[in-house]
Amino acid sequence: MAKHEGYDAVIVGSGAGGGMAAWVLASKGLQVLMLEAGRDYNPYEETPMFSAPRDAPLRGTGTTDKPFGYYNASVDGGWQVPGEPYTSAPGSEFMWWRSRMLGGRTNHWARNSFRMGPYDFKPRTRDGLGVDWPIEYDDIAPYYDKTEAIVGVYGRNDGLENHPDSAPGVLHKPPAPRVGELLIQAGCHDLDIPCVPARRAVLTRPIGDRSACFYATSCGRGCSIGAAFQSTTSLLPMALATGNLTIVTDAMVYEVSLNSDGNADSVNYVDKKTGTHEAASGRTIILAASAGETARILLNSKSKYFPDGAGNSSGQVGRNLMDTVGAGMSAQFPMLENRPSYNEDGARGLHLYIPFWLYKEQARGELDFPRGYHYELGASGRSEPGMGLGGIANFAGSYGKTLKEDMRRYYGSFLSFTCRGEMIPNANSYCEIDPDTKDQWGIPTLRFHYKWSEHELKMVEHFQETTREIIDRLGGILRSGDVSPEDAISKGGQIIHEVGTARMGNDPDSSVTNQYGQCWEISNLFIADGSVFSTKSHKNPTLTIMALAWRNSDYLAEQLKSKAL
Amino acid sequence: MKTILDSPIHVDRRTTIKWLAATMVAANTACSTNAKFLGEEIPPVNDAGGNLLGVAAKSNGVGYGTDPDLMNPVVPWSRTMTRPQLETTSALCDFILPEDDRSPAASAVGVPDFIDEWISAPYERQQNDRGEILAGLEWLEQQSWNRFGHGFPSADDQQATELIDSMASSDPAATEQSDLVTFFNRFRYLAVGAYYTTEEGIEDIGYIGNVPIAGDYPGPSDAAMAHLSGVLEKLNLTMPD
Numbered sequence: 001m002a003k004h005e006g007y008d009a010v011i012v013g014s015g016a017g018g019g020m021a022a023w024v025l026a027s028k029g030l031q032v033l034m035l036e037a038g039r040d041y042n043p044y045e046e047t048p049m050f051s052a053p054r055d056a057p058l059r060g061t062g063t064t065d066k067p068f069g070y071y072n073a074s075v076d077g078g079w080q081v082p083g084e085p086y087t088s089a090p091g092s093e094f095m096w097w098r099s100r101m102l103g104g105r106t107n108h109w110a111r112n113s114f115r116m117g118p119y120d121f122k123p124r125t126r127d128g129l130g131v132d133w134p135i136e137y138d139d140i141a142p143y144y145d146k147t148e149a150i151v152g153v154y155g156r157n158d159g160l161e162n163h164p165d166s167a168p169g170v171l172h173k174p175p176a177p178r179v180g181e182l183l184i185q186a187g188c189h190d191l192d193i194p195c196v197p198a199r200r201a202v203l204t205r206p207i208g209d210r211s212a213c214f215y216a217t218s219c220g221r222g223c224s225i226g227a228a229f230q231s232t233t234s235l236l237p238m239a240l241a242t243g244n245l246t247i248v249t250d251a252m253v254y255e256v257s258l259n260s261d262g263n264a265d266s267v268n269y270v271d272k273k274t275g276t277h278e279a280a281s282g283r284t285i286i287l288a289a290s291a292g293e294t295a296r297i298l299l300n301s302k303s304k305y306f307p308d309g310a311g312n313s314s315g316q317v318g319r320n321l322m323d324t325v326g327a328g329m330s331a332q333f334p335m336l337e338n339r340p341s342y343n344e345d346g347a348r349g350l351h352l353y354i355p356f357w358l359y360k361e362q363a364r365g366e367l368d369f370p371r372g373y374h375y376e377l378g379a380s381g382r383s384e385p386g387m388g389l390g391g392i393a394n395f396a397g398s399y400g401k402t403l404k405e406d407m408r409r410y411y412g413s414f415l416s417f418t419c420r421g422e423m424i425p426n427a428n429s430y431c432e433i434d435p436d437t438k439d440q441w442g443i444p445t446l447r448f449h450y451k452w453s454e455h456e457l458k459m460v461e462h463f464q465e466t467t468r469e470i471i472d473r474l475g476g477i478l479r480s481g482d483v484s485p486e487d488a489i490s491k492g493g494q495i496i497h498e499v500g501t502a503r504m505g506n507d508p509d510s511s512v513t514n515q516y517g518q519c520w521e522i523s524n525l526f527i528a529d530g531s532v533f534s535t536k537s538h539k540n541p542t543l544t545i546m547a548l549a550w551r552n553s554d555y556l557a558e559q560l561k562s563k564a565l
Numbered sequence: 566m567k568t569i570l571d572s573p574i575h576v577d578r579r580t581t582i583k584w585l586a587a588t589m590v591a592a593n594t595a596c597s598t599n600a601k602f603l604g605e606e607i608p609p610v611n612d613a614g615g616n617l618l619g620v621a622a623k624s625n626g627v628g629y630g631t632d633p634d635l636m637n638p639v640v641p642w643s644r645t646m647t648r649p650q651l652e653t654t655s656a657l658c659d660f661i662l663p664e665d666d667r668s669p670a671a672s673a674v675g676v677p678d679f680i681d682e683w684i685s686a687p688y689e690r691q692q693n694d695r696g697e698i699l700a701g702l703e704w705l706e707q708q709s710w711n712r713f714g715h716g717f718p719s720a721d722d723q724q725a726t727e728l729i730d731s732m733a734s735s736d737p738a739a740t741e742q743s744d745l746v747t748f749f750n751r752f753r754y755l756a757v758g759a760y761y762t763t764e765e766g767i768e769d770i771g772y773i774g775n776v777p778i779a780g781d782y783p784g785p786s787d788a789a790m791a792h793l794s795g796v797l798e799k800l801n802l803t804m805p806d
Contacts, residue, residue: 058682063628177784190802335796342773346782387755390755399660411772
């Protein structure tokens with residue numbers, strides 16, 4: 001008998017997708033159980049707001065224990081999780097970031113929140129590559145509006161091609177651009193490249209108990225005033241307030257168990273505190289454990305109905321693994337030396353960015369790469385000093401009183417340019433169960449295969465050429481070296497946007513779920529995380545994960561109400 | 566070897582080499598640092614430093630783990646530098662970041678101790694730096710004895726400049742860097758990071774953020790905008806709306 005039973009929905013995972021599903025279903029009066037593999041986490045008490053780098057070990061710099069720095073809001077997390085290995089197949093090097101805490105990776109993410117556009121949902125129709133989604137932009141547009149309203153997103157409607165506007169009144173006012181951003185924007189205007197307010201899930205006006213941003217302390221540490229969105233300061237407290245959500249932490253789910261009809265009956269998990277194996281049953285099961293973990297659970301759920309894993313008759317579970325194409329360049333700008341000091345923190349993230357601007361050229365076949373990318377701009381040059389300042393020291397190459405003068409002179413004269421591009425799913429990029437490796441509880445682990453194609457490398461080359469043009473126009477000196485696209489491109493998983501491992505579609509033979517994240521073959525098993533992405537787009541996935549989770553949850557609730565499930 | 570530090574005897578370079586070689590053989594230590602040392606014939610030293618500055622203690626290897634208390638940070642590992650290593654570190658720190666009319670010397674704000682904290686940490690990156698830093702400090706000390714007849718902490722400005730100039734690269738883009746250039750750049754990186762994260766260093770460099778602002782973020786100051794206008798004018802660009 002299951003330890004937990006009688007729920008309308010059992011949700012696995014408490015991040016963006018799980019948090020949204022829990023809130024939507026709980027607010028409709030359904031009884032929801034949430035299982036989180038990590039520990040309980042209280043951002044109101046555990047966020048080191050304002051703590052100085054000098055008060056942390058090694059000035060807070062990243063280590064193998066805390067890769068994004070001592071103060072980063074990742075618990076038992078990072079590229080490796082103790083006792084929970086993963087492997088990369090020969091010739092592949094995949095990086096998988098996990099966080100074992102309530103709220104998962106929403107506690108530390110960059111909060112960049114760009115909508116996918118009409119082209120992004122029908123890419124195959126546009127260029128013949130990859131697949132189309134089973135939905136179009138208009139199907140999800142209302143959910144983007146609702147999600148942005150709940151989450152709180154700053155930005156501006158600019159009416160740009162394939163970058164949809166939000167409904168009036170939804171977006172929060174974006175923060176004023178800083179010097180580096182204005183400089184880049186001026187250069188971009190001259191080069192006919194758009195540079196507009198970015199969209200981030202950071203409040204600039206209060207919502208309920210959540211305060212507006214006060215423009216201090218890094219968002220990556222989490223935000224105890226609730227300005228920077230994370231599941232643990234908004235969706236989960238809201239869902240708990242309905243009285244309809246129960247959360248169990250330290251519950252490492254490893255399997256979906258089916259009943260004699262072939263429907264999902266329960267999930268099995270390890271209670272990490274006691275090491276005992278438990279079960280939780282419900283009328284529906286929703287996997288929102290992340291693209292990697294969800295695929296792992298499905299693949300490990302072998303039964304007489306599904307010898308290759310639950311809902312995997314199509315063979316698509318684990319396939320179509322995609323991450324964002326990443327690359328970065330930086331430059332020093334002599335004209336920014338010795339500039340006047342002012343508080344350049346801003347919202348501690350993007351104020352302006354460069355959206356993709358070459359759709360027409362691409363459609364006419366004038367580019368040698370098929371999909372888009374955007375720029376994230378590192379323009380807060382006079383940011384809080386950390387160990388990275390040493391980059392200026394070695395740039396100066398001096399010592400003594402000259403070095404101290406050089407530090408004052410060069411501080412704030414560097415700007416960085418980051419590529420975030422769309423990867424097209426390919427047959428060489430997927431995850432599977434590693435036959436030889438198990439985690440500390442004996443659960444088989446994932447093995448990743450990953451390979452970029454020419455499409456992505458050509459895109460990076462274009463980014464490099466364009467960035468050189470921008471840097472030249474602004475009188476800058478490239479500092480990041482002359483690097484080939486092969487060396488410049490990120491490793492798979494490194495951008496932490498992994499999606500696609502249980503894609504939605506119109507055809508059960510080539511997809512795992514329908515347009516509502518409902519498994520084709522197990523009607524009461526749903527997926528509400530990045531696994532269901534049919535394609536990636538160059539937009540950061542979290543906002544879309546939440547909008548889809550909301551849409552899936554509406555459908556699930558209707559199905560429960562109509563007794564279809 | 567400690568007697569060398571205690572007595573002001575002159576040790577010539579050939580003697581130092583002989584001693585070092587003898588120490589290496591006697592200790593049967595692996596040479597983890599394949600030092601090029603700008604063509605000098607001094608053999609590599611072992612990764613604990615060794616010899617003139619003594620051998621650094623073994624780190625207790627305790628990291629802070631994957632779920633440390635973020636609200637009450639502590640450094641759980643022990644420091645490992647010998648007193649002579651710390652003294653040479655301190656002297657080098659202060660030649661890199663001396664006192665001037667705006668801010669104190671590096672040693673006055675705890676930078677040497679931070680470098681000890683860094684090279685004693687049990688993490689891979691810090692452990693890699695450890696061998697490099699300790700070997701470089703040892704080289705400095707040997708060179709100081711060879712050239713001037715006293716340890717590096719007693720070097721005057723001219724002597725220190727001579728030694729540092731033989732390490733510091735004036736061409737940051739140089740790809741063929743010797744181990745000494747790598748050592749000096751790495752040491753400077755650590756000293757600068759430590760220094761400009763102190764209250765005094767932050768004030769010196771002019772970082773004025775991390776304070777809460779009520780209402781909208783105000784954007785650049787008038788002075789900052791005036792400067793930017795000048796930059797855009799030189800670049801023949803228009804200030805965005």
